[in-house]
Amino acid sequence: MIKTFLRTLAASALIVTASAGATMAQDAAMSNEMPMVGGAPMDPQKTIPENASQADNLTTLVAAVKAAGLVETLSGEGPFTVFAPTNAAFEKLPAGTVETLLKPENKDQLTKILTYHVVPAEATSAAAMQMISDDGGEHNVTTVEGGTITLKMDGDKLVIIDESGGGATVTQADVMQSNGVVHVIDTVLMPK
Structure with missing residues (x-):
C-alpha cells in the first residue's frame, strides 16, 4: 500500500513537473511572439494603459494619461489607435512644458493634447498606408480631440503631420492591444 502511494505520488510529481515545464515553455513562446516596447513585452490581451505602464520609454506618457484622468477611457472597449x-519625444518640448502640463490647473490643455494622439478606430500601419495610397499620398484623420492629423509616407516610414505643421515618425508600428493598436512615435503632436 505504501509502495502504491509512493508510485502515485511520484507519478503526480512527474505530471506536475511536466505541466510546469509546458507552462514555462508556453510563457516563453508567448513572450517571444509579443512585441517589446521599452524593454517590456506588450500583451495583446491587455489594454493600452496596462501595456503602456510596463514600457520604460513611455513613463512620461503614462504619467500624463493619469494626470488627465484618461486611464479609464483608454481602458475602455475602443477600438483606439494611439x-x-x-x-x-516629450523631452523635445521646450523646457518646463511637461511639468506645466501635469499641473492640475492645466488638465484641460493636457487632455486636449493627449486626445489629439488618439483615433477612435483601429488602424494598423498597413491600413494607414493603404488609405494614404488610396488618397494620393496623404490621408486626413479626425482625432478624439476633434482635430485633424495627416498621415503620409516618408520613404518607407509612416509619418503624422499635426495641425501646427509639426511631424512625428512612427518608430514602432502595430503594437496590438485588446482594445486597439499603438504606434510609438518620436515627437509629441500638437493641436491648434
Missing part, C-alpha cells in the same frame, strides 16, 4: 510619444 500614437504614443516616447519619453524622448
